[in-house]
Amino acid sequence: MRELMLGNKAVARGLYEGGCRVISSYPGTPSTEITEEAALYEDIYCEWAPNEKVALEAAHGASLGGARSACAMKHVGLNVAADPLFTISYQGVNAGLVICVADDPGMHSSQNEQDSRHYAQAAKVPMLEPADSGEALLFARRAFELSEEYNTPVLLKLCTRVSHSQSVVETGERVNPPERPYKKDPSRVMMTVNSRNAHVRVEQRTRDLREYAENCDLNRVEMGDTALGIITSSVSYQYAREVFGQEASVLKLGMVHPLPEKLIRDFAAKCQRVVVLEELDPIIENHCRQLGIEVSGKDIFPICGEFSQNLVRSSMGLPVPETMKIEDEIPGRPPVMCAGCPHRGVFYVLHKKNCMVYGDIGCYTLGALAPLHAMDLNVCMGASCSGLHGFNIAQGVQGEERSVGVIGDSTFIHSGITGITDIAYNGTNSTVIILDNSITGMTGHQQNPTTGRNLRGEPAGKVDLEALCRALGYERVRVVDPYDLAEVERILEEELAARAPSIIISRRPCVMLKGTVHGAPLEVNRDKCAGCGACMKIGCPAISLRDGKAKIDPTLCIGCKVCTQMCRLGALAEQGVS
Amino acid sequence: MTKNIMIVGVGGQGTLLASKLLGHVLLKQGYDVKVSEVHGMSQRGGSVVTYVRYGEKVFSPVIDRGEADIIVSFEKLEAARWLEYLKPQGLIIANTQEVEPMPVVTGAAVYPGELLEKMQKAGARVDGGDFLAAAREAGSEKAVNIALMGRLSGYFPEITREDWREAVAEVVPARFRELNLRAFELGRSINLTEK
Numbered sequence: 073m074r075e076l077m078l079g080n081k082a083v084a085r086g087l088y089e090g091g092c093r094v095i096s097s098y099p100g101t102p103s104t105e106i107t108e109e110a111a112l113y114e115d116i117y118c119e120w121a122p123n124e125k126v127a128l129e130a131a132h133g134a135s136l137g138g139a140r141s142a143c144a145m146k147h148v149g150l151n152v153a154a155d156p157l158f159t160i161s162y163q164g165v166n167a168g169l170v171i172c173v174a175d176d177p178g179m180h181s182s183q184n185e186q187d188s189r190h191y192a193q194a195a196k197v198p199m200l201e202p203a204d205s206g207e208a209l210l211f212a213r214r215a216f217e218l219s220e221e222y223n224t225p226v227l228l229k230l231c232t233r234v235s236h237s238q239s240v241v242e243t244g245e246r247v248n249p250p251e252r253p254y255k256k257d258p259s260r261v262m263m264t265v266n267s268r269n270a271h272v273r274v275e276q277r278t279r280d281l282r283e284y285a286e287n288c289d290l291n292r293v294e295m296g297d298t299a300l301g302i303i304t305s306s307v308s309y310q311y312a313r314e315v316f317g318q319e320a321s322v323l324k325l326g327m328v329h330p331l332p333e334k335l336i337r338d339f340a341a342k343c344q345r346v347v348v349l350e351e352l353d354p355i356i357e358n359h360c361r362q363l364g365i366e367v368s369g370k371d372i373f374p375i376c377g378e379f380s381q382n383l384v385r386s387s388m389g390l391p392v393p394e395t396m397k398i399e400d401e402i403p404g405r406p407p408v409m410c411a412g413c414p415h416r417g418v419f420y421v422l423h424k425k426n427c428m429v430y431g432d433i434g435c436y437t438l439g440a441l442a443p444l445h446a447m448d449l450n451v452c453m454g455a456s457c458s459g460l461h462g463f464n465i466a467q468g469v470q471g472e473e474r475s476v477g478v479i480g481d482s483t484f485i486h487s488g489i490t491g492i493t494d495i496a497y498n499g500t501n502s503t504v505i506i507l508d509n510s511i512t513g514m515t516g517h518q519q520n521p522t523t524g525r526n527l528r529g530e531p532a533g534k535v536d537l538e539a540l541c542r543a544l545g546y547e548r549v550r551v552v553d554p555y556d557l558a559e560v561e562r563i564l565e566e567e568l569a570a571r572a573p574s575i576i577i578s579r580r581p582c583v584m585l586k587g588t589v590h591g592a593p594l595e596v597n598r599d600k601c602a603g604c605g606a607c608m609k610i611g612c613p614a615i616s617l618r619d620g621k622a623k624i625d626p627t628l629c630i631g632c633k634v635c636t637q638m639c640r641l642g643a644l645a646e647q648g649v650s
Numbered sequence: 651m652t653k654n655i656m657i658v659g660v661g662g663q664g665t666l667l668a669s670k671l672l673g674h675v676l677l678k679q680g681y682d683v684k685v686s687e688v689h690g691m692s693q694r695g696g697s698v699v700t701y702v703r704y705g706e707k708v709f710s711p712v713i714d715r716g717e718a719d720i721i722v723s724f725e726k727l728e729a730a731r732w733l734e735y736l737k738p739q740g741l742i743i744a745n746t747q748e749v750e751p752m753p754v755v756t757g758a759a760v761y762p763g764e765l766l767e768k769m770q771k772a773g774a775r776v777d778g779g780d781f782l783a784a785a786r787e788a789g790s791e792k793a794v795n796i797a798l799m800g801r802l803s804g805y806f807p808e809i810t811r812e813d814w815r816e817a818v819a820e821v822v823p824a825r826f827r828e829l830n831l832r833a834f835e836l837g838r839s840i841n842l843t844e845k
Contacts, residue, residue, distance in 0.1 A: 076683055204684075204711070237685065237687075237711035239683070239684045239685075239708075314710040380712055380714045393715065395736075395738075396769075396772040398762075398768040399768075403753045403759035404753055404759075405696055405727070405731075405752075406753075407661065410695065442752065613695055613752065613755070615755070616755045
């Protein structure tokens with residue numbers, strides 16, 4: 073059937089058609105919908121794992137157990153899963169194993185712009201890279217076949233513009249892969265001679281796959297004018313064809329590791345000038361140079377950021393379309409914490425107390441923006457706990473009395489537990505605030521081990537955060553309602569002063585979560601309001617100042633009443649109360 | 651020849667459903683279609699954009715500066731923000747609603763006035779109206795997306811009103827079908843309040 077399909081949904085469809093039976097993933101933009109869409113197929117068991125390392129290990133375990141399996145993650149997730157990746161490469165698979173990884177050039181929703189293709193090279197694992205939804209479906213299905221034929225996990229690499237674009241796909245039937253019963257094989261134990269032999273196998277596998285890359289239909293040549301030859305892959309292929317049409321010849325690589333040699337040499341020999349068009353790092357370009365082929369690449373195209381048709385035009389010295397503009401300065405519209413967001417109260421107090429705040433990865437990173445400015449830095453999932461510990465070792469009491477780590481519930485389970493274990497075990501008097509909003513918020517409301525629900529929303533095991541922290545050695549575990557500013561401030565002061573490690577759990581469900589009860593919108597008593605702007609200090613998008621008075625947008629306000637605690641005149645209240 | 655339509659607005663205004671409807675209609679006409687959007691952080695009340703491209707064969711999933719034939723804007727400031735993506739003499743369908751961004755709320759910036767007139771002066775064709783009121787009249791402000799699509803539908807002589815109505819019925823949940831069809835018709839026939 074012909075339909076318009078999101079790239080990530082097409083990957084899910086391809087995995088389904090390829091006979092996938094198990095998917096274990098951790099959410100991360102722009103990869104999340106792969107697993108959510110796959111979960112709509114009853115024939116695929118899908119789960120959210122605590123983190124990407126666990127997800128890959130679970131998926132590999134399922135592969136050994138005889139089920140075609142997959143996992144999906146964003147580019148930085150592959151850093152977390154890198155440890156099992158390198159040895160699973162040696163270990164091999166039983167049933168096919170596909171690892172979907174989505175890069176984010178332009179960093180629409182990411183903290184860095186790393187290029188996942190380096191992992192394919194480093195772990196010596198084949199990598200396929202589709203250029204639209206149609207290929208995403210076909211490549212996902214094909215990846216299972218390659219995985220079993222070459223006894224290797226296969227990386228399926230996406231990027232924001234492939235994952236989050238819809239294009240036309242042709243869907244097919246689900247295959248019934250041959251049974252692959254588990255057989256004990258002593259050579260799977262990765263030690264001494266087995267590992268040495270495995271490495272030799274892996275090197276031979278790469279040579280075999282390179283041979284495959286020379287002739288497979290994943291890589292294709294589209295000959296046009298031969299004055300210019302473009303070697304490209306992924307969405308860059310689309311930009312190349314958009315700009316040049318038939319006025320250039322194109323070698324489109326669907327398999328970006330291992331890269332072919334003869335295919336590239338033959339293509340280059342037919343073209344007068346060869347250009348490599350690839351986002352982020354010069355991987356294909358360096359390969360061409362190693363082969364002694366003269367190419368242009370990062371000498372004309374940038375390493376940083378996303379490409380587009382105009383970027384290709386201007387880099388190649390071609391004219392770009394005319395544009396219109398108006399004189400006025402257009403104010404920016406940065407993302408903001410939602411009206412009623414439970415994180416707001418905590419960040420307001422941290423701002424007020426002028427704390428050093430070691431942040432983490434999630435919606436709450438927005439606490440760094442105006443007017444709260446309540447975050448000093450963030451690095452990666454879990455660093456708020458371990459990084460704070462190191463900071464306090466260096467700073468001593470001076471640091472312990474004014475610094476906190478701030479981490480969401482899902483991120484805490486992902487990588488915070490080991491960090492707070494370091495704090496308790498090695499004994500800095502650090503204070504970590506767990507922002508427990510009962511959901512994985514940023515990526516669009518996925519369940520996690522603290523919510524008591526599984527991916528399908530069914531009842532599941534539930535981590536007891538208080539009991540967990542106590543078991544790790546915390547005697548001071550406090551729970552606070554972030555809508556109560558005075559209480560947040562009191563408890564924060566006590567825990568910063570305590571000469572012991574502490575955990576503060578700020579607990580309130582995300583306001584956007586289905587089932588969260590909202591209060592009635594508040595209103596401003598214009599007689600009482602002096603227009604002082606105190607209520608504006610919490611940065612709530614529902615509040616503005618109009619004609620010298622506060623104004624509340626009733627379509628946004630959910631009645632959390634945090635603003636009423638800012639107003640000394642009692643000008644903000646429920647309708648009819650003020 | 652590939653045609654380019656951008657749908658711009660503020661996170662949470664329902665731009666994604668609008669692009670779903672548009673993609674659906676165009677695919678049914680037999681066109682090759684690509685729809686591209688960004689999920690994640692930007693949705694938290696930030697500026698959002700969806701690119702819809704259609705034609706015999708579409709390559710790039712995105713629309714670049716100076717390439718858009720039509721910009722459908724859910725919010726006035728967002729129309730101005732994306733103006734440079736419009737082709738000279740391109741069309742802007744603008745909802746006259748104003749949603750103040752945080753820098754304006756905090757007083758760090760001002761919301762520019764007379765934006766529609768200024769865009770028209772710069773060379774754009776502007777079709778502005780209070781589509782929020784149309785949606786309200788249909789039964790819910792949330793249907794502003796379908797009201798705007800109703801307006802857009804008037805600019806496609808090759809696609810029948812019935813095809814559009816069918817597509818609306820297919821993409822919205824059954825219980826909101828009547829409401830959205832009303833919003834579609836009101837948006838299509840709205841009297842312009844501003845030009």
